Amino acid sequence: MTALKIVLTGATGGIGSAMAQSFARAGHRLILLGRNSDALAALQGRLQEPSRHQIMLADLSSAxxxxxxxxxxxxxxxxxxxxxxxGLSDFGLVADLQDDAIAQMLQVNLLAPMRLCRALLPLLSSSGNAAIINIGSSFGSIGYPGFSAYCASKFGLRGFTEVLQRELADQPIAVHYLAPRAVRTTMNSPAVMAMNKELGNREDEPEIVAAAALQLLTQRRSSSRYLGWPEKLFVRLNALLPNVVANALKKQLPTIRRYATQHRGH
Ligand SMILES: NC(=O)c1ccc[n+]([C@@H]2O[C@H](COP(=O)([O-])OP(=O)(O)OC[C@H]3O[C@@H](n4cnc5c(N)ncnc54)[C@H](OP(=O)(O)O)[C@@H]3O)[C@@H](O)[C@H]2O)c1
Known part of the structure; x- marks a missing residue:
């Protein structure tokens, strides 16, 4: 594969660092973006041929x-x-949502990717191998109780990505939406992990997402990929027969509500 120059946001997070390791091993050059310079430098040092990669401090919480x-x-x-x-997540009922948490969620998960895509399109247009990968979630297709702001941000990101795929359909920029199911990273609080365990919601290792992203880099056609079985089936079922999914989630509601309110310290 041609060595690509890749800008990666959230590089020091669970999925970000797995992607960085896997892309560096494949010979790509990385610009690692994050908020913590020590964590960025440590990540760079762990990568194959550290001097091929660059780091950049970047807080994505404002325009x-x-x-x-x-x-x-x-x-x-x-x-x-x-x-x-x-990206960031927040678990709790709509009644407990805080204004600043809603704004921060939409800023980092939705507005920042939109603004970065817009700003970097001219640069990407001059590459013969240009690609954008927006990391979504199965919660970008399924409204899951307890994750209203997160779902709103990821539904928005999925919509934005779909438009970009169609706007650029006649140009050589591949635009991908990659939607993992739950992944074992610190994004998920102990309450979310305990709830997932009780409900039988499976979690993937970050390396599964990294492998899928690496595979997308070889694909010149825009695509949307959903990871994990049966979650990818639920995404389609929710689009075709939303009441079937709503009824299944209604049965889980007492458990979800118990963890969501515990988490808020009620
Ligand atoms: N974990 C899951 O269950 C799961 C499932 C589906 C999709 N995803 C998506 O996968 C992506 C990565 O998540 P993860 O699981 O790897 O979570 P993570 O380990 O918490 O990493 C999140 C990353 O986002 C960065 N970030 C948060 N707020 C930021 C801000 N204001 N400015 C700049 N960077 C900021 C964090 O930076 P710092 O290191 O500086 O805090 C961190 O590097 C997210 O988009 C998430 O929605 C995760």
């Missing part, structure tokens, strides 16, 4: 910082791939 990140990236020269991976 102004994203504009300056985009300008710095543009000054660094050609870029082949943008991976919008940074």
């Amino acid at each position: 102004a910082t994203i504009a300056s990140i985009a300008a710095k990236l543009a000054a660094m020269g050609e870029i082949d791939v943008l991976i919008n991976n940074a």
